[in-house]
Amino acid sequence: MVTIRLHNGKTRMKEVFVPIDPMNVRVYVCGPTVYDRAHLGNARPVVVFDTLFRLLRHVYGAGHVTYVRNFTDVDDKINATALARKEAGAAGTLEALIAERTEETIRWYHEDMDALGALRPTHEPRATAYVGQMIAMIAELVARGHAYARDGHVLFRVRSFAEYGRLSGRSVDDMIAGARVEVAPFKEDPMDFVLWKPSDDSLPGWQSPWGRGRPGWHIECSAMSLALLGASFDIHGGGIDLQFPHHENEVAQSCCAHPEAEFARVWMHNEMLQVEGKKMSKSLGNFFTVRDLLGQGVPGEVIRLVFLGTHYGRPMDWTAEKAGQAEATLRKWRAMVAGVQPSAPSGAVVAALADDLNTAGAIAELHALAAAGDAAGLKASAGLMGLLQDDMGGWAEAGVDLAPYAARLAALRAAAMETKDFAPVDAMKAALLAAGVEVRMSKAGVEVLPGPGFDAAKLEGLL
RNA sequence: GGCGGGUUGGCGGAGAGGUUACGCAGCGGAUUGCAAAUCCGUGUAGACCGGUUCGAUUCCGGUACCCGCCUCCA
Numbered sequence: 134m135v136t137i138r139l140h141n142g143k144t145r146m147k148e149v150f151v152p153i154d155p156m157n158v159r160v161y162v163c164g165p166t167v168y169d170r171a172h173l174g175n176a177r178p179v180v181v182f183d184t185l186f187r188l189l190r191h192v193y194g195a196g197h198v199t200y201v202r203n204f205t206d207v208d209d210k211i212n213a214t215a216l217a218r219k220e221a222g223a224a225g226t227l228e229a230l231i232a233e234r235t236e237e238t239i240r241w242y243h244e245d246m247d248a249l250g251a252l253r254p255t256h257e258p259r260a261t262a263y264v265g266q267m268i269a270m271i272a273e274l275v276a277r278g279h280a281y282a283r284d285g286h287v288l289f290r291v292r293s294f295a296e297y298g299r300l301s302g303r304s305v306d307d308m309i310a311g312a313r314v315e316v317a318p319f320k321e322d323p324m325d326f327v328l329w330k331p332s333d334d335s336l337p338g339w340q341s342p343w344g345r346g347r348p349g350w351h352i353e354c355s356a357m358s359l360a361l362l363g364a365s366f367d368i369h370g371g372g373i374d375l376q377f378p379h380h381e382n383e384v385a386q387s388c389c390a391h392p393e394a395e396f397a398r399v400w401m402h403n404e405m406l407q408v409e410g411k412k413m414s415k416s417l418g419n420f421f422t423v424r425d426l427l428g429q430g431v432p433g434e435v436i437r438l439v440f441l442g443t444h445y446g447r448p449m450d451w452t453a454e455k456a457g458q459a460e461a462t463l464r465k466w467r468a469m470v471a472g473v474q475p476s477a478p479s480g481a482v483v484a485a486l487a488d489d490l491n492t493a494g495a496i497a498e499l500h501a502l503a504a505a506g507d508a509a510g511l512k513a514s515a516g517l518m519g520l521l522q523d524d525m526g527g528w529a530e531a532g533v534d535l536a537p538y539a540a541r542l543a544a545l546r547a548a549a550m551e552t553k554d555f556a557p558v559d560a561m562k563a564a565l566l567a568a569g570v571e572v573r574m575s576k577a578g579v580e581v582l583p584g585p586g587f588d589a590a591k592l593e594g595l596l
Numbered sequence: 597g598g599c600g601g602g603u604u605g606g607c608g609g610a611g612a613g614g615u616u617a618c619g620c621a622g623c624g625g626a627u628u629g630c631a632a633a634u635c636c637g638u639g640u641a642g643a644c645c646g647g648u649u650c651g652a653u654u655c656c657g658g659u660a661c662c663c664g665c666c667u668c669c670a
Contacts, residue, residue: 166670172670308666373665374670377599377665378668404664405663407663412663412664448601458608458621493618496610496619559629562632574630574633576627
């Protein structure tokens with residue numbers, strides 16, 4: 134059995150991973166709020182935890198890992214979008230417009246994440262399907278004295294949970310000193326956070342013991358992880374930005390509702406993504422979605438390889454140069470593994486991944502396999518990382534049969550060898566290069582392959 | 597202000613208390629009609645200042661700088 138070591142954000146140490154139940158390893162990762170296309174930053178945790186999912190499936194068996202990633206479809210941004218559509222004259226009730234918006238966004242999300250080679254999680258629960266469970270958990274928290282109702286709101290009583298702040302390394306008193314918390318008259322303590330809030334008629338709402346309302350953001354993950362993975366599970370993941378307050382609040386809710394359990398044993402946080410050295414933001418003008426990149430012709434597999442080139446715990450910089458290098462690497466590897474039956478993943482690659490998802494180290498091992506000419510091992514090992522899969526390699530293929538061009542060039546070359554006039558050969562070669570075709574001539578013959586920027590249209594008239 | 601992370605060779609980016617990371621680029625050579633691809637060889641880096649040690653880029657402390665979160669833009 135491969136020993137997996139993971140950096141546990143709860144203990145701040147790298148620990149040997151021991152599942153609660155090796156027959157059912159359970160992972161929960163915070164998913165997207167489905168109000169718009171996923172931007173590139175949203176994709177990082179998807180790729181990181183997909184790699185973890187693949188590793189766990191490899192080690193414990195594909196049928197022995199349960200991976201849950203939620204869709205947050207209760208959110209004021211979604212409401213705002215739907216409301217705007219309604220005011221613009223869209224037909225249907227607000228609820229219908231909201232459902233339409235979330236359905237549409239989930240479809241986009243799936244398309245985009247599929248393109249990155251991410252496996253679909255075992256379960257992708259939608260918050261709206263678990264409001265009953267959320268209400269039950271909130272009621273439990275109230276009954277246990279960890280929450281209180283005021284003015285149609287229900288708030289979590291932060292002072293009732295001594296461990297509050299441990300995950301994110303903060304103390305309640307320090308945070309209040311920072312004074313960047315919303316002070317509301319109905320709060321007992323400024324740090325208390327909302328479990329339930331009232332909805333007026335313009336907002337979606339559910340009936341509850343506290344009136345018609347909707348859940349606060351944090352409770353959904355506590356309720357859905359409980360429903361799908363149980364009160365204790367193995368790994369909880371998400372972006373480091375979620376560590377506080379989201380994950381801290383999840384811990385508080387879940388541990389107070391189920392003090393007998395341990396909630397998540399291991400916490401994993403991926404660091405943030407940057408673009409050309411800067412934070413991606415709309416104001417800097419460097420904000421873009423996964424779909425934008427795909428639309429520009431950057432293959433999902435290239436995005437994936439770039440992501441995996443940096444350890445998940447470090448900030449990752451997306452640059453055009455990296456994308457170019459990743460594309461060149463993948464073209465080389467794909468040419469090598471074409472038509473090859475994968476063998477078993479290399480032990481060195483598995484070992485690297487098992488060492489707290491050292492994907493950069495694993496990629497170095499892929500290079501070693503390529504250098505050693507082990508195409509079968511390369512294909513299998515890359516497959517473990519979601520790379521070089523048959524179903525995502527279309528981008529590297531020419532789409533047209535280049536064999537006639539190779540034959541033509543070979544004929545010209547053979548003639549030139551006799552006449553010593555290489556001008557016609559060079560002319561054709563230049564034209565092929567201009568079309569993005571890689572030309573290799575050797576004693577053995579002529580090879581032509583699609584290269585970066587390949588454009589079939591530019592091949593017109595070359596035959 | 598509070599909390600957390602980072603600083604590695606031209607660029608990207610890892611591991612390890614003491615032997616080559618790796619990739620890209622570069623340089624030299626082989627090969628080639630010329631190239632490309634390939635093969636061989638090549639670089640000796642670790643912000644700064646101290647400490648621990650036989651020995652630190654790797655451990656500890658401090659300084660500087662950078663970044664993120666604390667503002668439901670991951």
